[in-house]
Amino acid sequence: MTVLVVGAGPTGLAMALDLARRDVPVRVIDKAPAYFQGSRGKGIQDRTLEVFADFGIRDEILAAGRHSMMRLYVNGEYRNDVDGNALIIPQWKVEEALRDKLAEHGVKVELDTELLDLDGTTSQGGIDADYIVGCDGGRSTVRKLLGVQLEGVSGGGDTAMLLGDVEVDGLDPSTGHMWIGNGFYALTPFRTVPQWQVQIAALDEMTEEPSLEVFQRLFDKMVGLPGVRLSNPTWLSTYHVNVRMVRKFRVGNVFLAGDAAHVHPPAGGLGMNTGIQDAYNLGWKLAAVISGEAGDALLDTYEQERLPIAEWTLSTSSDGLEKIATAVREGTGGIEAGTSPEHRQLGLGYPDSPLSRNLVDWDGPKAGYRAPWQDELRHKDFTLLTIDGVRVLVRPDGYVGAVGGPDDDLSVKTYLS
Numbered sequence: 001m002t003v004l005v006v007g008a009g010p011t012g013l014a015m016a017l018d019l020a021r022r023d024v025p026v027r028v029i030d031k032a033p034a035y036f037q038g039s040r041g042k043g044i045q046d047r048t049l050e051v052f053a054d055f056g057i058r059d060e061i062l063a064a065g066r067h068s069m070m071r072l073y074v075n076g077e078y079r080n081d082v083d084g085n086a087l088i089i090p091q092w093k094v095e096e097a098l099r100d101k102l103a104e105h106g107v108k109v110e111l112d113t114e115l116l117d118l119d120g121t122t123s124q125g126g127i128d129a130d131y132i133v134g135c136d137g138g139r140s141t142v143r144k145l146l147g148v149q150l151e152g153v154s155g156g157g158d159t160a161m162l163l164g165d166v167e168v169d170g171l172d173p174s175t176g177h178m179w180i181g182n183g184f185y186a187l188t189p190f191r192t193v194p195q196w197q198v199q200i201a202a203l204d205e206m207t208e209e210p211s212l213e214v215f216q217r218l219f220d221k222m223v224g225l226p227g228v229r230l231s232n233p234t235w236l237s238t239y240h241v242n243v244r245m246v247r248k249f250r251v252g253n254v255f256l257a258g259d260a261a262h263v264h265p266p267a268g269g270l271g272m273n274t275g276i277q278d279a280y281n282l283g284w285k286l287a288a289v290i291s292g293e294a295g296d297a298l299l300d301t302y303e304q305e306r307l308p309i310a311e312w313t314l315s316t317s318s319d320g321l322e323k324i325a326t327a328v329r330e331g332t333g334g335i336e337a338g339t340s341p342e343h344r345q346l347g348l349g350y351p352d353s354p355l356s357r358n359l360v361d362w363d364g365p366k367a368g369y370r371a372p373w374q375d376e377l378r379h380k381d382f383t384l385l386t387i388d389g390v391r392v393l394v395r396p397d398g399y400v401g402a403v404g405g406p407d408d409d410l411s412v413k414t415y416l417s
Contacts (some may be wrong), residue, residue, distance in 0.1 A: 018283030043086030
């Protein structure tokens with residue numbers, strides 16, 4: 001059986017890699033003619049770093065990123081340093097690491113290949129696939145072909161943000177810089193590449209197209225710091241805030257993941273991370289069904305478990321955006337209220353999932369929550385631990401599946417049935 005992954009961003013690459021390392025035949029297509037070269041989703045949260053450790057790319061990601069502070073200025077005056085929690089790394093570097101690891105399993109992204117129909121018809125010919133996973137972003141072709149609606153609120157011009165990657169002269173590159181007053185202007189440097197990410201949100205309606213000239217003019221107008229020059233733009237974009245999600249993550253043998261299933265504000269740096277974790281949830285389940293280890297009903301738990309996480313993500317990021325917007329409008333600082341320790345995503349879980357079974361009471365982690373023993377787990381497989389007479393079955397994605405006593409049947413076969 002073959003799985004067709006549509007979209008070669010972080011979610012699609014994580015999906016394909018999780019399947020390929022489990023010996024599931026997989027193909028990855030993307031309609032773009034070339035790999036994405038922007039920094040867009042630049043923050044990696046702690047839970048995603050654990051996923052990357054399982055994938056075997058954490059060291060590479062850590063070497064290319066860094067945990068850095070943002071130096072906050074309010075109305076031209078230094079206020080304080082803000083810790084955004086996440087590891088800062090350009091999105092294209094994350095995709096590169098995932099692609100390189102995927103290539104070790106003999107899988108290469110098929111560029112310039114657009115899905116035309118759910119029967120596997122593409123612009124480059126037909127693909128015989130038993131399952132399709134749509135990881136093709138907020139304008140997902142897979143979602144549209146399914147007829148599934150992206151429900152929620154779409155932002156207008158007054159919620160626009162200009163984004164881009166440029167080189168910067170005249171600023172300390174060891175930290176990020178953020179200015180509040182007459183809007184919001186942020187410049188974030190990266191560790192191993194010369195580009196900085198630019199984020200701009202003016203208080204009045206943002207109608208200009210992004211360009212180096214616009215970025216420089218707005219910097220001079222909003223920040224007014226002499227001697228700072230922007231140059232060599234390598235990526236330019238406009239972002240409009242959307243808070244939308246689907247109510248169905250699975251339709252038959254077709255699944256939606258990442259931005260194809262949920263889009264939300266960038267506050268908290270949750271988007272790319274949530275998509276990667278969607279893939280991490282679905283990967284082992286698809287592999288178990290394809291191998292015959294589990295029945296088809298296991299695939300229903302993907303929606304049951306990830307839909308509430310998407311709802312949490314939309315709510316949390318929207319709340320964070322409102323706190324940031326308030327700080328910008330009032331010019332009073334406090335922008336750190338837009339970040340929270342919960343954004344690290346270590347406390348998320350699936351306590352209400354049918355896969356979460358507590359057969360005994362104990363003081364350790366309950367079924368459905370992240371197992372704290374990540375480094376001791378048998379990656380890609382179930383792990384059965386015995387702790388003070390209590391037996392804990394940990395799922396392949398690192399969450400506790402079942403907690404039982406010595407006489408309880410915690411075999412994988414029983415659990416999956």
